Amino acid sequence: xxxxxxxxxxxxxxxxxxxxxIIMTLIVPILALLGIGIFxxxxxxxxxxxxxxxxxxxxxxxxxxxxxxxxxxxxxVRYDTPELATTALxxxxxxxxxxxxxxxxxxxxxxxxxxxxxxxxPPPKAAAIRNFLTSNILFGKVPDEISILVQSPPRIMVTRxxxxxxxxxxxxxxxxxxxxxIFSFLLAFSIIFSASYMLTGLVEEKENRLIEVLLSSVSTRxxxxxxxxxxxAAGLVQVAVWLISLPLLLNxxxxxxxxxxxxxxxxxxxxxxxxVYFILGYLFFVVVAAGxxxxxxxxxxxNQLVTTMTMPVFxxxxxxxxxxxxxxxxxxxxxxxxxVTAPVTTLLRMGVxxxxxxxxxxxxxVLVLSILGAMYVTIRVLRTYLLMYGKRPALKEVIRNLRNS
Amino acid sequence: MTxxxxxxxxxxxxxxxxxxxLSFSVNQGEIFGxxxxxxxxxxxxxRMMMDIIxxxxxxxxxxxxxxxxxxxxxxxxxxxxxxxYKKLRVLDSIVYLASLKGMERHTAAEKARQLLDxxxxxxxxxxxxxxxxxxxxxxxxxxxxxxxxxxxxVLDEPFAGLDPVNTELMINNVHDLKDQGKAVILSTHQMNQxxxxxxxxxxxNKGRSVLYGDLAEIKSKYQxxxxxxxxxxxxxxxxxxxxxxxxxDYVELILDGTTTPQQVLEYLIGRGITVNRFEIATPPLHDIxxxxxxxxxx
Numbered sequence: 001x002x003x004x005x006x007x008x009x010x011x012x013x014x015x016x017x018x019x020x021x022i023i024m025t026l027i028v029p030i031l032a033l034l035g036i037g038i039f040x041x042x043x044x045x046x047x048x049x050x051x052x053x054x055x056x057x058x059x060x061x062x063x064x065x066x067x068x069x070x071x072x073x074x075x076x077v078r079y080d081t082p083e084l085a086t087t088a089l090x091x092x093x094x095x096x097x098x099x100x101x102x103x104x105x106x107x108x109x110x111x112x113x114x115x116x117x118x119x120x121x122p123p124p125k126a127a128a129i130r131n132f133l134t135s136n137i138l139f140g141k142v143p144d145e146i147s148i149l150v151q152s153p154p155r156i157m158v159t160r161x162x163x164x165x166x167x168x169x170x171x172x173x174x175x176x177x178x179x180x181x182i183f184s185f186l187l188a189f190s191i192i193f194s195a196s197y198m199l200t201g202l203v204e205e206k207e208n209r210l211i212e213v214l215l216s217s218v219s220t221r222x223x224x225x226x227x228x229x230x231x232x233a234a235g236l237v238q239v240a241v242w243l244i245s246l247p248l249l250l251n252x253x254x255x256x257x258x259x260x261x262x263x264x265x266x267x268x269x270x271x272x273x274x275x276v277y278f279i280l281g282y283l284f285f286v287v288v289a290a291g292x293x294x295x296x297x298x299x300x301x302x303n304q305l306v307t308t309m310t311m312p313v314f315x316x317x318x319x320x321x322x323x324x325x326x327x328x329x330x331x332x333x334x335x336x337x338x339x340v341t342a343p344v345t346t347l348l349r350m351g352v353x354x355x356x357x358x359x360x361x362x363x364x365x366v367l368v369l370s371i372l373g374a375m376y377v378t379i380r381v382l383r384t385y386l387l388m389y390g391k392r393p394a395l396k397e398v399i400r401n402l403r404n405s
Numbered sequence: 406m407t408x409x410x411x412x413x414x415x416x417x418x419x420x421x422x423x424x425x426x427l428s429f430s431v432n433q434g435e436i437f438g439x440x441x442x443x444x445x446x447x448x449x450x451x452r453m454m455m456d457i458i459x460x461x462x463x464x465x466x467x468x469x470x471x472x473x474x475x476x477x478x479x480x481x482x483x484x485x486x487x488x489x490y491k492k493l494r495v496l497d498s499i500v501y502l503a504s505l506k507g508m509e510r511h512t513a514a515e516k517a518r519q520l521l522d523x524x525x526x527x528x529x530x531x532x533x534x535x536x537x538x539x540x541x542x543x544x545x546x547x548x549x550x551x552x553x554x555x556x557x558x559v560l561d562e563p564f565a566g567l568d569p570v571n572t573e574l575m576i577n578n579v580h581d582l583k584d585q586g587k588a589v590i591l592s593t594h595q596m597n598q599x600x601x602x603x604x605x606x607x608x609x610n611k612g613r614s615v616l617y618g619d620l621a622e623i624k625s626k627y628q629x630x631x632x633x634x635x636x637x638x639x640x641x642x643x644x645x646x647x648x649x650x651x652x653x654d655y656v657e658l659i660l661d662g663t664t665t666p667q668q669v670l671e672y673l674i675g676r677g678i679t680v681n682r683f684e685i686a687t688p689p690l691h692d693i694x695x696x697x698x699x700x701x702x703x
Contacts, residue, residue: 003474003505006501006504006505007505010501204491205488208488208489208490208491209484209486209487209488210488210489210490211488212452212455212457212482212484212486212488213482213484213488213489213502213549214502214505215455215457216455216456216457216477216480216482216484217477217478217502217505217506218474218477218505219474383458383459
């Protein structure tokens, strides 16, 4: 067995035996199972409580709003003046009241009075009030079924067609986003954990002065390659556990929650591209973390630097809502190509709108080149700083030494 | 056979010259002392021999071969700052580090048990390193250094932090290595250990060689024409003696430039003095060290 393989084996076994790694690997399926189980249990043993009826007062200054006063659990009770309605509100006969002004039919504005501080009218109440008003306005003018149609917003059923006009196998929507969303989120966490493992391991070896014994036996290149591959393999084990548990969990979720979960789809090539981005993202951050480990004097200082470096992994999540609104913005193309954001952005985009092939190609090429570049710089930094203890060198000094070497 | 040949090696860090045009060789079957004050460049020199860092210029060969992956397996290195995986078990630590030196895992495990048994550490093979005392950890570190049967062993401050029992054990280990025909490089500040163990020495200061060669020759070169004497009787004024330094059980006599020790001995015997001890004084290595380092600082 060559020395890189020995280091690989040691790092792999050492990592998968870490308590933090085991927890991180198992907690995702366990939490999902627990969630499904608890939902199932609660559904079986608990019947939903009866919702109490609520009374809303109204003052009709416009005229003609006499019927349809029962809107589901909400009853509307008429008062002749705002003063009487206020008295009823204060003595808790009603929970709130509305005033339909004389010019309502021309302005569409009503006034609502409540004792509660609210950001906006709660949706069930807003719906009840809206239905009460429209039902009375349309009464006698259109058939009842038209009135009901007016009150219900249309359900838009989207069908995606292929360029040849056939129904596409991959239909998109939230069901298509779920798996890439969860996977990219886990990827981000996995990257952060792995970068931290690499840094902690290297700084500990430096702090323990074990690094001198190791480097008297192997070259810097062998040491780093073995470590990176060992951590990468441990990461793949983590992904494998998640991927194996995913179909099982989705099946369970579909039978428990029904509806939405039964519509879950994996975007085309997601498993292949997911693995590619996982491995590349992993390698990039772990190699950079090794470089940071070389110049760090202790674990705490190194972890601060690594956290700063891994923060951009989460950028695509911070602006996730913009991705839904503007999926074709050039910003997403840029984030798919920049190495620190590429893995998560690309996986998320695969679930939302898809990624053009040329962008995937550029993104992967840039990521691979960045890994090679990071490896080259990291090995040089390691050779220079791995045996320097004490004060962390300034960035300027590191750059100057890299140029000189 | 020459175990190590260091030829005109220079190494600098940033603006500091750590090793400056240094040359020396170490022979197989000898214990070679590498000494010098703190910051003299000893550790940098050792790291270059271990191929941990590369020299800016000059060459290092190990058993006639240029440094590379193949030569690393022939070396055993006990660094000044000891280092082992604290959370790893003793046997696993030894086997892993031995496998990095080219040993098969099962052979390494077998040899490790033998060495643990030999040093009385076998009952601790299942313990984690951080459960061991400092002395015990040092023994494990020494086992890691020699388990792969290296032809060249470099020991950087091997006696630091050891109690007298473990120091004696370590001295015996160093003698054993020499008896096995290995080349041993010993870097230490403890001059008495160098005097006791080393055949030849290299003293470096500010990265340069200031003393190099056979230890006995160096000491004789630095002898200050003095005699150590223990006697009974009254010798009176001894001709040719300029100074007399009494000690608890001997007297040190400093001779002038022309009088020889033989002449002093003849004078004493001629006066009927009973001579219990008579030897030509050589300065301790400690004094030579202070003298040489002091001069180079002036």
